[in-house]
Amino acid sequence: MTLLRTATAFAGALLLAGALNAAAAATVSFTQLSGFAGGGLSPQTVVFRADLSSLAGDAITSVTITDANVIAGSTGRFSGFDVDAVVLSTVLITSGTQVGSLTPAATFDFAGAVLVPGTRTPPEEAGLPLFGHNPDGSLNNAIATLGVFDGVATNVIPGAFGFVSLGFGGSLTLNLTAPLPLDGTPLYLYIGEVGGGEQAIGSVTVTATAVPEPMSLALFGAALAGLGLVRARRRA
Numbered sequence: 001m002t003l004l005r006t007a008t009a010f011a012g013a014l015l016l017a018g019a020l021n022a023a024a025a026a027t028v029s030f031t032q033l034s035g036f037a038g039g040g041l042s043p044q045t046v047v048f049r050a051d052l053s054s055l056a057g058d059a060i061t062s063v064t065i066t067d068a069n070v071i072a073g074s075t076g077r078f079s080g081f082d083v084d085a086v087v088l089s090t091v092l093i094t095s096g097t098q099v100g101s102l103t104p105a106a107t108f109d110f111a112g113a114v115l116v117p118g119t120r121t122p123p124e125e126a127g128l129p130l131f132g133h134n135p136d137g138s139l140n141n142a143i144a145t146l147g148v149f150d151g152v153a154t155n156v157i158p159g160a161f162g163f164v165s166l167g168f169g170g171s172l173t174l175n176l177t178a179p180l181p182l183d184g185t186p187l188y189l190y191i192g193e194v195g196g197g198e199q200a201i202g203s204v205t206v207t208a209t210a211v212p213e214p215m216s217l218a219l220f221g222a223a224l225a226g227l228g229l230v231r232a233r234r235r236a
Contacts, residue, residue, distance in 0.1 A: 047096035057208025059179035079120035084151035084192030118167025132164025
């Protein structure tokens with residue numbers, strides 16, 4: 001009976017710690033800023049801002065952008081939301097012309113980005129991936145350059161540069177290289193859409209994790225101690 005009770009307490013502490021470490025995704029809303037960012041002779045990247053200052057959780061771990069699956073903007077390889085850049089910053093700006101003043105608050109793992117290509121409108125251009133995608137479906141970081149608002153708004157190749165087209169209903173998930181603590185400090189998520197043909201009305205989710213509270217850690221430690229006691233009794 002003692003062995004059963006101790007093992008049950010240990011399992012309960014594991015479940016509690018696991019629950020408090022669970023990730024929760026929150027859908028965020030955006031405000032479109034005035035002015036334009038981007039590269040080329042005539043910048044045409046529309047910048048959107050989301051306030052994450054009151055986001056629930058202890059640390060941000062990833063951001064997912066999903067196209068709204070509304071037919072708009074360019075066609076073919078340039079279908080869907082055209083992501084110019086994704087930046088987390090504590091700096092508040094009110095115009096797309098001010099993106100140069102943004103200091104990143106965290107680093108995204110762009111090399112490990114997860115792309116789910118959406119559909120496209122004609123021309124299909126068989127054999128050619130959506131713009132900014134590699135043939136294997138991964139993110140072409142040499143073209144997309146998602147850490148900088150440098151998108152060149154054209155569907156002519158060569159010429160187009162600095163963004164990735166998601167396709168209709170497609171998505172992009174970016175993980176942070178390290179969790180970004182949520183401690184009440186002002187925090188904003190900025191994304192850019194090249195050409196302004198799409199609005200940030202799709203699903204943009206931010207995943208935040210919760211860390212164990214001191215009490216849960218104490219329970220976890222007590223459970224481990226109990227397990228050690230069980231093992232000692234078994235040896236005896």
